[in-house]
Amino acid sequence: MTAFAISSGHGLKVRGASGYLDEVNEARRVVEQVAAYLRQMGDTCVTFHDDTSTSQNQNLSTIVNWHNRQTRSLDCSIHFNAYQTTSKAMGTECLYVTQQSMAAKVAARVATVGFINRGAKYRSDLYFLNNTSKPAILDEVCFVDSQVDATLYNAQFPAVCQAIAEAISGKTLEAPVEPPVEPPVEPPVEPPTEPPVTEPPAPGVGTVFGLSAGDQLNIRAAAASSATIIGKADNNDLLTIVGWVMNGSTKWLKCQWGDSHMTGVAVWGWCSAAYVRVDGDIPPTENEWHGGITATVFGGSGDEQASAYPDVGRITGSTRGVALPYKWQGTRPKVEVLGPAGSVTTDIVDLGPWNTNDPDYCLATDRPLAELQYTTRTRAQNGQIPSNDAGIDLTEPIARAVGVSGKGKVSWRLSVPVA
Numbered sequence: 001m002t003a004f005a006i007s008s009g010h011g012l013k014v015r016g017a018s019g020y021l022d023e024v025n026e027a028r029r030v031v032e033q034v035a036a037y038l039r040q041m042g043d044t045c046v047t048f049h050d051d052t053s054t055s056q057n058q059n060l061s062t063i064v065n066w067h068n069r070q071t072r073s074l075d076c077s078i079h080f081n082a083y084q085t086t087s088k089a090m091g092t093e094c095l096y097v098t099q100q101s102m103a104a105k106v107a108a109r110v111a112t113v114g115f116i117n118r119g120a121k122y123r124s125d126l127y128f129l130n131n132t133s134k135p136a137i138l139d140e141v142c143f144v145d146s147q148v149d150a151t152l153y154n155a156q157f158p159a160v161c162q163a164i165a166e167a168i169s170g171k172t173l174e175a176p177v178e179p180p181v182e183p184p185v186e187p188p189v190e191p192p193t194e195p196p197v198t199e200p201p202a203p204g205v206g207t208v209f210g211l212s213a214g215d216q217l218n219i220r221a222a223a224a225s226s227a228t229i230i231g232k233a234d235n236n237d238l239l240t241i242v243g244w245v246m247n248g249s250t251k252w253l254k255c256q257w258g259d260s261h262m263t264g265v266a267v268w269g270w271c272s273a274a275y276v277r278v279d280g281d282i283p284p285t286e287n288e289w290h291g292g293i294t295a296t297v298f299g300g301s302g303d304e305q306a307s308a309y310p311d312v313g314r315i316t317g318s319t320r321g322v323a324l325p326y327k328w329q330g331t332r333p334k335v336e337v338l339g340p341a342g343s344v345t346t347d348i349v350d351l352g353p354w355n356t357n358d359p360d361y362c363l364a365t366d367r368p369l370a371e372l373q374y375t376t377r378t379r380a381q382n383g384q385i386p387s388n389d390a391g392i393d394l395t396e397p398i399a400r401a402v403g404v405s406g407k408g409k410v411s412w413r414l415s416v417p418v419a
Contacts, residue, residue, distance in 0.1 A: 002169060004038055004045045005072040005134075006031050007063050009079035011050030014059040017082035019145030021153065027078045030141060030161055034078070037165035037173055046070055057372040060127040067132045074102070074168060075136035077128050081143045083238060084205075089152075090143035091116030095123045097130065102168065103137050109167035113156040115142055115149065125230050125359045139164060204280040206239040206255060211275060219269035221363050222414070223252035226330025230269050230359065241282050244273065253278070268363060289338070290361070293368065293391040295410045296353060298323065300396040308351035315395060321349030322412070323393035325369070325381075326362035334415040337394065341403025345415055353390045354380035361391065 008027035010016035016023030028049050035045040048066045053059035067075045083090060092115040094103035103120035111117035118140075123129060129136050141160060142149035153160060162173055208217050211234070219231035223245050233239065240256040251273040299305060299315035307315055308327065315321075322335050332348045353370065358381075360366035368391030373380045380386050392412055394404060402410060 002043045002074070003070075003072040004035075004043060004074050004076060004168065005048070005067050005070040006035055006045060006076045006078065007048040007050075007067065009063075009077055009138075011053045011059045011062075013052070013054050014050070014056055017080060017144045019082065019085060019143075020147055020150035021080060021144040023080040023082070023144050026080055026141070026144075026153075029157070030078050030164070033158070033161035034076075034165045037162055038169055041165065041169055041171045041173055043169055043171075046072070055372070057367065057369065058376075061372060061376070061378070064128060064131045067134070067136075072134055075128075075132040075134050076164075076168060077136070077138045078164075079138060079140050081140040082145050083143060083240075085145045086143075087147045089116050089148040090146040091118040091149070092142050093118035093121050093140045095121050095126065095129065095138040095140065097122070097124055097126075097136070099135050099137050102135070106137060106139055106164060106167040109163040110139075110141065110160060113159045113163060114152050119234075122232050125363070127360065130357065137168075203256075204241040204278050204282045206241040206253065206276040206278045208233045208235055208237045208239065208275055209277050211235045217271055217275050219255065219271050221269065221326075221328060221359070222331075222333045223254075223270040224331045224333075225250070227270070228327075228329045230363070233271070239271070239276060241276070241278050242268075244282055253282070289411045289413045290391070291411045293410055293412060294371075294389050294407065295337075295339070295392045295394050295399070295404050296388060296390040296407050297396060297399045297404065298353075298393045299350075305350075307349055309349065312349045315350055317396050319349055319395045320397045321347040321395050322398060323350035323352045324348055324362050325352060325355035325358040325391070327351050327356065336413050336415055337392070337398060337402050338411040339399075339402025339404050339408065341401065344398060344401045346398050349395065350393065352382070353393045354382055354384065354386045356381045367391075 008031045010024050031047050035047045038045040050059055050062050053062050092107055092110045094106040096103035100120050107117055107119050128138055142153050166173055211217060216232040216234055218229045219233060220227040221230050241253050243254040245252050252270045253273050253276055254268060255271055256268055299319055300317045304314060304316050307313060322337060334345050335348055336343055336345045355369050358369045361368045370380060370386050370391055371389040374386040374389040377385055404410060
């Protein structure tokens with residue numbers, strides 16, 4: 001007998017993708033039916049749906065904390081993919097960090113009901129996969145905005161759930177009990193809490209091509225070949241392309257791969273333009289500002305410390321730079337910091353504050369994890385409960401240059417990295 005913990009993605013008040021299907025509603029249906037089938041096969045299974053969270057960060061933390069309180073062998077999160085409204089078939093895939101074999105098995109088994117098999121996809125940037133304490137997979141059942149996928153899913157719902165249950169259990173379900181037909185759950189209607197955001201110009205569509213057999217296209221944290229690999233794409237995978245930069249003689253494309261709804265923000269990275277065929281003209285990129293970020297000062301007299309980056313050495317009162325909660329490998333981009341007294345472009349010289357791996361903030365557009373951790377009094381990745389909501393540390397010379405004394409509000413953005 002195996003124990004499983006399965007949750008639905010997003011939440012009642014933090015909605016996911018929608019189209020021909022509603023992600024939150026359908027993920028909940030799938031979770032409960034998969035659990036019922038697992039129990040029929042003699043396994044134990046607990047399930048969870050988030051009905052209380054009101055922000056994406058809170059939702060992710062709530063789901064992961066629930067999983068980590070359970071006694072189980074495998075964590076599974078059920079999601080539905082999204083790309084753009086289409087009449088074409090898009091398919092099923094399963095995401096992983098360590099469980100490639102299991103993810104491939106789930107995708108292949110679900111594909112037997114008629115979906116295109118997009119396979120197992122490595123994703124190192126997802127909070128759920130990085131923070132559950134047991135082996136974990138995140139299943140993207142199909143695309144909510146594909147008419148073909150939605151029609152097939154509705155017609156084959158029991159078979160889809162049986163396929164997931166059999167794939168993760170390794171057993172065969174005999175005489176499955178068919179699920180009852182239930183009316184769809186309407187999402188809650190709530191007044192908007194923020195003014196509407198003007199939509200940016202339509203992005204371009206990129207198709208990965210030209211890779212040799214067995215090769216994958218590296219998606220990197222910055223536009224440099226030495227930057228951390230945070231994802232991989234295969235031939236014929238679709239990427240959303242929003243801009244480009246030149247780094248020496250190499251053209252890099254700023255891309256979103258997979259789906260943006262899974263973390264509440266776009267999952268952005270950089271890839272070589274040599275292996276992507278782009279539909280349409282894409283403007284050059286200017287990195288986005290992170291605004292209203294609390295900054296604290298570190299490394300001055302009485303606070304000298306060793307840097308997390310060996311090439312920096314020791315942080316002293318004369319060191320110029322910042323610390324951000326993401327560790328770049330190889331060449332690090334520069335950072336432009338804007339404060340009350342002006343702006344300065346400087347180096348990343350250390351790791352922090354509070355957290356050590358917050359890519360959705362440092363590489364995309366999410367708010368710092370420390371803000372939620374400070375509000376909810378939960379431990380940060382360094383094991384401490386934050387005493388402030390700082391998302392960037394400034395050395396003394398940088399703090400003086402931008403007008404911050406001790407603690408203050410700044411904006412910052414990554415500059416184009418140097419080769």
